[in-house]
Amino acid sequence: MTTIDTTKVVSKDQFDAAVAAAFQKTSGRIETPAEDIQILAKLLGVSPGTLGGxxxxxxxxxxxxxxxxxxFSFLDVAETGLRAHSKEFLVDVMTGKYGYIVNPASQPFNCHKCGKKCPVHPMYICPDPPDYLCAPG
Structure with a gap:
């Protein structure tokens, strides 16, 4: 069973600052389309409303x-995450069970459509309001 590294749990202010800094390094915030949320919810065995944005x-x-x-959307990242984490763990992280988390590591992911490995390391937050940030340095 995967557990949260408690050294990654931060205050809301620290989290907000990390989100602002992380997204300055990207092409901007890309929201996950409703269709992808539907697919992700089905993969995780939850209702789409559970996941938020x-x-x-x-x-x-x-x-x-x-x-x-x-x-790309969060679907590509989360679907790949299911290879390393349980559905329950991903849902717990995405619904804020562990509080505000900043993870400085990010893994390559696979494209949902073609399955090919994507060499980029995304920054992502979930849900809305956010409580989890994965932002490689």
Whole structure:
């Protein structure tokens, strides 16, 4: 079972500052389309309303899959995360069970459409209001 590294739990002010700094390094905040939220909810076994909004940021020019052209969203990142984490763990993180978390690590992910590995490391927050930030340095 995956657990949260408590050294990554921060105050709301620290979290807000980290979000602002992280998204300055990207092409901007990309909200996850409703269709992708529906797919993600089904993968996680929850209602779409449980997930709220999620956003991702990618380095400029890396917002879409180089192989198939799909515009990335949080679905691509979370679906890949299911290979390392349980559904329950992802839902707990996404619904704020652990408080405000800043994770300085980010993993490559696979495109939801074509399945190819994407070499970029996204920054993402979830849900809305956010409580989890993954922002590689």
């Amino acid at each position: 999620t956003a991702v940021g990618f380095p400029k020019g890396e917002e879409a899959c180089r192989h198939c052209g799909r515009a």
